[in-house]
Amino acid sequence: MNLISEFADLTMTIETFHSDQPLLLESGEVLEQFDLAYTTYGQLNREKSNVIWVIHALTGDSKAAEWWSGLIGEDKFYDPSQYFIICANLLGSNYGSTNPLSLNPKTGENYFYDFPQITPRDLAASLERLRTHLQLDQIHTLIGGSLGGQVVLEWAVTLGQKLDNAVVLASTAKTSPWVIGLNETQRMAIESDCTWGLKQEDAGKKGLETARAIAMISYRHPDDLAKKQKETEEKLDGFRASSYLRYQGQKLANRFNALSYWTLSKAMDSHDLGRNRDGIDHALSQIQAKVLAIGVNSDLLFLPEESQLISKKVKRGTYKEITSTAGHDAFLIEFEQLTFHLRSFYLEG
Ligand SMILES: CC(=O)SCCNC(=O)CCNC(=O)[C@H](O)C(C)(C)COP(=O)(O)OP(=O)(O)OC[C@H]1O[C@@H](n2cnc3c(N)ncnc32)[C@H](O)[C@@H]1OP(=O)(O)O
Numbered sequence: 490m491n492l493i494s495e496f497a498d499l500t501m502t503i504e505t506f507h508s509d510q511p512l513l514l515e516s517g518e519v520l521e522q523f524d525l526a527y528t529t530y531g532q533l534n535r536e537k538s539n540v541i542w543v544i545h546a547l548t549g550d551s552k553a554a555e556w557w558s559g560l561i562g563e564d565k566f567y568d569p570s571q572y573f574i575i576c577a578n579l580l581g582s583n584y585g586s587t588n589p590l591s592l593n594p595k596t597g598e599n600y601f602y603d604f605p606q607i608t609p610r611d612l613a614a615s616l617e618r619l620r621t622h623l624q625l626d627q628i629h630t631l632i633g634g635s636l637g638g639q640v641v642l643e644w645a646v647t648l649g650q651k652l653d654n655a656v657v658l659a660s661t662a663k664t665s666p667w668v669i670g671l672n673e674t675q676r677m678a679i680e681s682d683c684t685w686g687l688k689q690e691d692a693g694k695k696g697l698e699t700a701r702a703i704a705m706i707s708y709r710h711p712d713d714l715a716k717k718q719k720e721t722e723e724k725l726d727g728f729r730a731s732s733y734l735r736y737q738g739q740k741l742a743n744r745f746n747a748l749s750y751w752t753l754s755k756a757m758d759s760h761d762l763g764r765n766r767d768g769i770d771h772a773l774s775q776i777q778a779k780v781l782a783i784g785v786n787s788d789l790l791f792l793p794e795e796s797q798l799i800s801k802k803v804k805r806g807t808y809k810e811i812t813s814t815a816g817h818d819a820f821l822i823e824f825e826q827l828t829f830h831l832r833s834f835y836l837e838g
Pocket residue numbers: 545546548549550556718729730731732733734736744818821822
């Protein structure tokens with residue numbers, strides 16, 4: 490598909506890349522073949538020097554100009570009239586790429602619970618297949634937050650000189666026990682759904698609602714809820730915070746699959762940039778690109794110190810902080826500050 494807006498020089502394409510070469514995963518398992526759905530905006534320049542590669546977070550999709558509308562689009566910081574912007578749906582996610590509901594070529598049936606464990610390193614390896622296929626020899630900027638930031642780091646290590654700038658938002662070089670614990674409680678919620686274990690597409694849907702409600706508390710901050718879910722009258726029950734979390738749970742369960750959630754939250758847990766690389770300090774020192782690590786002062790999930798550490802241990806690192814009461818999700822919300830920090834980073838040269 491090639492959509493050309495009549496109002497602007499904004500070309501958007503939605504494609505699916507099929508890899509028929511086996512992908513050896515960190516777990517030792519092999520994915521014999523896989524698809525990656527990807528969206529591009531704008532056009533590659535003659536020098537092929539304007540590639541902005543976006544990596545989405547846990548429940549995102551390839552349509553980066555939709556969920557990052559304050560950063561990508563006409564007259565936005567990453568303007569498709571200037572840049573060739575690409576975002577692929579991560580392996581394991583249910584927005585067009587191979588995921589647990591896809592057909593397992595070995596059995597001819599859906600993978601369901603047999604979908605292999607994947608790690609951010611595997612996700613980076615799958616994206617590398619797409620990069621090679623598209624013959625994008627140089628990436629101007631690789632950018633992503635949270636799980637997306639983990640994949641940025643993994644891929645930055647292996648891309649070496651092929652990457653100029655890496656932007657890592659609200660993320661970490663190694664997932665903390667705190668985050669693993671939070672993810673485990675969410676998977677426990679999914680497991681407690683009586684449909685979990687059944688080979689059906691909506692298995693675990695009710696459990697996913699609870700999982701998202703738990704997750705939302707870690708994506709926000711007490712001040713955010715105090716501000717947005719404040720009661721205007723005295724009451725004993727029926728609190729706004731309760732209906733907000735229930736609503737958020739339903740909203741996600743209506744657009745996302747519990748098996749994908751399980752797979753990608755496990756991927757997040759497994760992240761350790763230093764695995765088989767002599768630790769995270771050494772791994773970070775191997776990144777050739779300039780790195781901008783952005784933390785959020787109110788992030789209760791990936792702490793600002795974790796972003797600071799990334800900036801300190803890479804060869805050429807800068808740390809910037811978003812000031813917000815939004816918590817972890819500020820990287821999806823605070824566009825003005827994001828734009829300011831990105832502009833300063835590029836100007837620093
Ligand atoms: C459809 C797709 O393909 S989406 C794929 C892309 N998604 C992603 O990339 C995921 C990343 N995005 C996100 O996580 C979120 O969209 C964010 C962080 C950017 C913003 O979160 P939001 O849910 O939009 O904001 P917020 O937390 O303020 O909640 C607002 C919603 O809660 C509802 N709400 C607010 N308070 C209450 C309450 N007390 N009771 C019930 N509902 C409430 C609002 O009506 C609003 O509903 P809406 O989303 O239907 O408009």
